[in-house]
Each structure stands twice: as C-alpha cells, then as structure tokens.
Amino acid sequence: MNMSLNRIAFLYNVRRNYPDPNEKQVQLDTDFDDPATIDSFVKHLQNLNLTVLPIEADESAYLRLQENKDKIDLVFNFAEGLHGRDRECQIPAMLEMLKIPYTGGSPLTEALVLDKAIAKDVLRSHGVPVLPHQVFSTETEELDLELKFPLIVKPNSQGSSAGITNDSVVENENELRRQLKFVISNFKQKALVEPFLDGREFSVPMLGNNPPEILPIIESDHSTLPAGLKPLDSLEVKWIVEEESGGANFICPAKISPDLEEKIKQICLQTWEVLRLCDFCRIDIRCDRAGNPYVLEVNSPAGLIPPEVSMTSYFPLSARVAGMDYETLLKKILSAACHRYGITY
Amino acid sequence: MDKEGSPQSVGIIYSEVKREYFPTETQYLTEKDAEHDAKIIGGYLERMGIKVFYYPGTPTLVVDLLRDRPEMVFNLVGSIHGQEYLASTIPGILESLDIPYTGAGILGETLAYNKFLVKDLLQSHGIPVPRSQLFSSPNLLLDMKMRFPLITKLNEIHGAVEITKDAVSDSEKHLRERLKFLINTYKQPALAEEFIAGREITAIVLEGLNRKVYLAEKIFKEENNPNQIASFEYQWTEEAHYQKFEDPYLADLVKRAFDVLRMSDYGKFDIRMDQSNRYYFIDSNSNPAFGPKELDCAIANILGLYGIDFTEILKRLLLNTMRDAQGKERLPFTPSEGNSNNESTTNEYVAE
Numbered sequence: 001m002n003m004s005l006n007r008i009a010f011l012y013n014v015r016r017n018y019p020d021p022n023e024k025q026v027q028l029d030t031d032f033d034d035p036a037t038i039d040s041f042v043k044h045l046q047n048l049n050l051t052v053l054p055i056e057a058d059e060s061a062y063l064r065l066q067e068n069k070d071k072i073d074l075v076f077n078f079a080e081g082l083h084g085r086d087r088e089c090q091i092p093a094m095l096e097m098l099k100i101p102y103t104g105g106s107p108l109t110e111a112l113v114l115d116k117a118i119a120k121d122v123l124r125s126h127g128v129p130v131l132p133h134q135v136f137s138t139e140t141e142e143l144d145l146e147l148k149f150p151l152i153v154k155p156n157s158q159g160s161s162a163g164i165t166n167d168s169v170v171e172n173e174n175e176l177r178r179q180l181k182f183v184i185s186n187f188k189q190k191a192l193v194e195p196f197l198d199g200r201e202f203s204v205p206m207l208g209n210n211p212p213e214i215l216p217i218i219e220s221d222h223s224t225l226p227a228g229l230k231p232l233d234s235l236e237v238k239w240i241v242e243e244e245s246g247g248a249n250f251i252c253p254a255k256i257s258p259d260l261e262e263k264i265k266q267i268c269l270q271t272w273e274v275l276r277l278c279d280f281c282r283i284d285i286r287c288d289r290a291g292n293p294y295v296l297e298v299n300s301p302a303g304l305i306p307p308e309v310s311m312t313s314y315f316p317l318s319a320r321v322a323g324m325d326y327e328t329l330l331k332k333i334l335s336a337a338c339h340r341y342g343i344t345y
Numbered sequence: 346m347d348k349e350g351s352p353q354s355v356g357i358i359y360s361e362v363k364r365e366y367f368p369t370e371t372q373y374l375t376e377k378d379a380e381h382d383a384k385i386i387g388g389y390l391e392r393m394g395i396k397v398f399y400y401p402g403t404p405t406l407v408v409d410l411l412r413d414r415p416e417m418v419f420n421l422v423g424s425i426h427g428q429e430y431l432a433s434t435i436p437g438i439l440e441s442l443d444i445p446y447t448g449a450g451i452l453g454e455t456l457a458y459n460k461f462l463v464k465d466l467l468q469s470h471g472i473p474v475p476r477s478q479l480f481s482s483p484n485l486l487l488d489m490k491m492r493f494p495l496i497t498k499l500n501e502i503h504g505a506v507e508i509t510k511d512a513v514s515d516s517e518k519h520l521r522e523r524l525k526f527l528i529n530t531y532k533q534p535a536l537a538e539e540f541i542a543g544r545e546i547t548a549i550v551l552e553g554l555n556r557k558v559y560l561a562e563k564i565f566k567e568e569n570n571p572n573q574i575a576s577f578e579y580q581w582t583e584e585a586h587y588q589k590f591e592d593p594y595l596a597d598l599v600k601r602a603f604d605v606l607r608m609s610d611y612g613k614f615d616i617r618m619d620q621s622n623r624y625y626f627i628d629s630n631s632n633p634a635f636g637p638k639e640l641d642c643a644i645a646n647i648l649g650l651y652g653i654d655f656t657e658i659l660k661r662l663l664l665n666t667m668r669d670a671q672g673k674e675r676l677p678f679t680p681s682e683g684n685s686n687n688e689s690t691t692n693e694y695v696a697e
Contacts, residue, residue, distance in 0.1 A: 062441060062442075089437060090437040094438060097404055106455075108452075115452055118466070122465065126465070
C-alpha cells in the first residue's frame, strides 16, 4: 500500500546574528537561517495541510528523529549541520540510518557539494566547465604558476557567500597571503583559490527531477553596485546591498541570448546529473570576458527565505517570476521528493 | 585524556552482522567476524589501560554513545544492515555528537563506496588508473576504447567480493554474463576495467604526527604468473604474503591519492605495475580491515615489515584523533619516508 504524505519534520539550523561582513565570527553562521525565516517556513508548510514537526539540527536531532520516526512521513531537509568535517551531510546520513525519506541530495551529493574543490574535480572530469583551482591548507604554500591574478579566495566548505567579501578578490601576492590567512584561521578550513572572472554572473534555480525544471535565470547587475564594491556576489552585496535596494541590482529573467541561455541550461543539467542532485538546487555561473560560462558553485539545499521575510531570496524570487507562489514552490519540492520514494502527495 | 593526550575511554563501533543482511555468502564472510575482531582490538586498548566500550552500528547507537560518552571512538563499521554505502552514516552521527573518531569523514567514506567516482577523481589529479566503464545495466554499449581482458567489480562493495578468476572476461559474451550476474545479484552498478597483468603493490598510509606511506608487494603462490589476481579466495581464505617494496615516486602518488580521496588516519591502496613498470591504482579503501597480525589484516602485516607493531599503530591513531579533535594542525607528509625507513628505531611522539 502506498504511503501518503501527512506528517513532515522540518530540519533547520538557526542563526542568532544577521550576516555582517565586518564581523568575522558572525560570518561562520551565515549558512543558517534567522528565527523569523524558520517560523515563517513552518507556517507555510502547515498551510499545505501538513502536520509539521520542526527539529533544530543540533546534537539532539538524531534522538528526536528516532523518537518520532513512526510519526514522520518525510523530512524537509533545510539543515546545514552544526560542525564537523562534512556538516551539510550529517542530516542525510542520519536519515539514511533511520530509513526516513527526505528532500534533497544523498550524503554523497551533499558532501561533494559542500567541498567546493572536490565538486569541481568531479565536474571537470565529466567535461563540465569549471575554473582551474588550488586548495591551500596554510597561507604559506606556493601558488601554482597556472593561476594568474586577479584571483578570488574562498572558504572551501562554506555557502551563502560566507567569507566572500570585497577583500576576497586579490591582485597580488601580499593580498593573497592576507586573505588566505583570514579564511584559514577564521573558518578553520582550507581555502580555495581560483581566477576571478569579471564577466556576466548568473544564478540558475532548478526544481523537480527527471529532468529538473529550470526556473527563470537570475543575473547579477554589478553596474548598479555602490562605488567601491567589486563586481561579485559578495557578502556585502547579497546580504546588505540587495536587501536595501529591494533587488534593484539583479535582473530576473536575465536578458540573455538564446545561445548563451541554452549553453547555461546544458551545463546546469549536466552538473545536476554528475552530482546526482535531487528535488531542488541553485547553481551559480560566471562568464569570462569572451562570454564562456563556468560553474562557480552549487547550492544544495538552496536558500528559500519566505517573501514576508525577504523579497530578494533568489529561488523564491525566480519561482515568482515563473508565476509560482511560495507555497506552490514548497509543494513542488515535496512532491518531487515524494515521487522518488513512492509516497502519494 | 591523560597528560600525553591519550584518551582514557574509547568506543569501538563495529558492523552488526546477520547472514540475512547480505545477498551472498561471500559478502557475509567479509564481515561475519566483526564483533569478534572488535573484541581483539579492544583487548589491546585495555592492555594500554584504556576503558573500552563496544557498540554495534545500529540505529540505537546514539543512545549508547550518549550514555557512555567515550572520549573518542574507533569506527570499524563496514556496513549497516549489510549495506556498505550506509557505513558513511556513522561519521555523520559522530560529527553531530562531536565525538572524535578514527578514519575518514562522511565524504571520504561515501566516496570509498563509489569506485567509479574514485577513479574519475584520481585520474583528474594525474594518478594513473586503468580505463574503466560503469554499467548500470548489463546491456549498455561497451566503450570502443576498452580493451580485453576486462575485470568486473561491484561499484559499491569492497573486500574483494566477487573478485574471482571468473571476474576476468576475455570476450564480450562472458562480460555480459558477468555483468548480468553482478547487477542482478547485488542490485547495484558494476564496473568493468582493463585488467592490468603484472605485480601487485599494497600501500598503507598511517597518520600520526606525520603521515607515512608503507609499501609492500603481494607475493602470489604462482609467482611467475603475471595474470594473478588478488581474488576473494586469496584475501579471505589464504595467508597473505607481503614483502617490503620501495619506490619514492609511488609513495608520492599514494600521498596525493590519500588527499584527493579525503581519507583520514589510515587508508589502503592496491596498485598494479604492468610489464613496462607503469603503475595503475586499481583499488582504494578508506576503511580497510583493521586489526593486529592475528586477524591477518594487511595494515598489521605490512607495518610489521617496517617494525611497527599493532600497539604502536593504535597509539598513533589515538593521539592523531585527539589532536584533530583539538583542531591542531597535522604536520605534512614526511618526505620520501615510509617505504625505506626503519621504523623500529623511531618514536615520532618524542619530537612533540
């Protein structure tokens, strides 16, 4: 007999401070969500006639999942994991152990996506265009001769632009060493260094499975940024400028030639296939000056801040452009996951 | 934790094994002694004055860990309910509880159970691997570049399961039959790779304060037959026979592979050397059979050739795991070491 979807658990991590490019420690929590986002998210799920059990993905998450296992038809996994080497895949790993169905990628997919360097290696080996990169464990390692300035320095395993600020773009050895030191010491993880591209920048939301639907592409309009800000989706731009401007510095749907659009879509579909993504994700793409697109990053789970909290969260914004309200979007994600597990919804 | 950084209490998590969890007797054999082996290892730890807790890798594990609160655990789990790919759930649970553990994290463990992806990654980092193709169905078109003989392997299972003489195909007809058997029996994709005839080297990486590589050549009974394979029968039913092997170049490749595959603490690689002395990495394992010589594990047998006994292996892992947990930096690989050093005279902790 087919199970039907009535009761879900919502797994999340909560941050206590709003992301601030000037507060190094606060940047560590950037991946997490505000309490208002969590509350609002739960209300929307309840509006879909579902009984919702919110569970914070902290040390007690496993026990709470185990205790409630028989009352959970599916988990909406929105958690990033608290700490550890592969924190984003802790919850999928627990859910596999407890045999509870869940939205989003498997532990392998989430682990690959979290480790930017290895995700790029895998994509490159399958012919998906990614930039050459180097991983630094210390700030003193020699720079590969292949890498030419300007370069960008990122934490290897952090999302939501955490650790990516105006200072991340480095023009010389001194700046490189300074930024490596900051990333490695502040985030206690390796730093990824790759060429900084200053061509057009896109974000591509993908929804559903076999194949996923590509929602309207978002383009960052760096020409509207305040003076002094470098043309990239930095922490300053994503969490401050975009909020203050109400989204005036991005365009959705992107004004894009059919050729480039097709190229980007093919790259994203290939990325989805290679990394075995599931249900929903958002892929960041940047072009070089010749207009060739490269995969910068994969966001899984992608940010889904409800509209009453923020009107600039990329995935829900793109869904709205496609004529899909927030609850319909959530319903589609749940439906995609249910379909994979044979759950009626 | 004592003054030297060693834990006072340690947990050992091992696979819970029942015959009905496994599709075949051969796969069951690879794990059937998990609890017994854990007790043997625990005996060594107890003799070091450490309190040892034993845990089967089951869904109730968390309750037991929270009750006992061991300072760290040895994660020896190779499968959950017979599913090897679920072994990565253990590091996930341990990380969420903030309990230090030996071995790879979730990424390293999940990668280990996808041999095709491992080969892709190694190749993309310039580490030589035989040409291979993944089959999710026995009827997929064979890549024209693939050259017979081909050896078929399960993509997600270690322990040389189904690596028998019948695993080597000289014809497409035989290959199809073999693929059909593997895919239908184990319900997972199978990998076909070009069979490299030649000598077989096993590399063990062990992390202490430094990471070191220990190389040994597998000596088969029929020494002059280049088509020998390290079959299931060889691995599980016959006594292993290793001899020291030296090559700094290979040791460097192994170090690189260890990093690429996100292994930690220890790992094992199988490498073939063809008749032109070219190396090919044919297998890697982030969680290989672990135990002392009496359990006939490669790690103890090979390190024994270098004068390192099992107690010393345990000491290194205990200290390394506790150091990692404190966020201390690990030292880089010791240059050109491992395959040529005489370990019996060294104690790397003195330097600390």
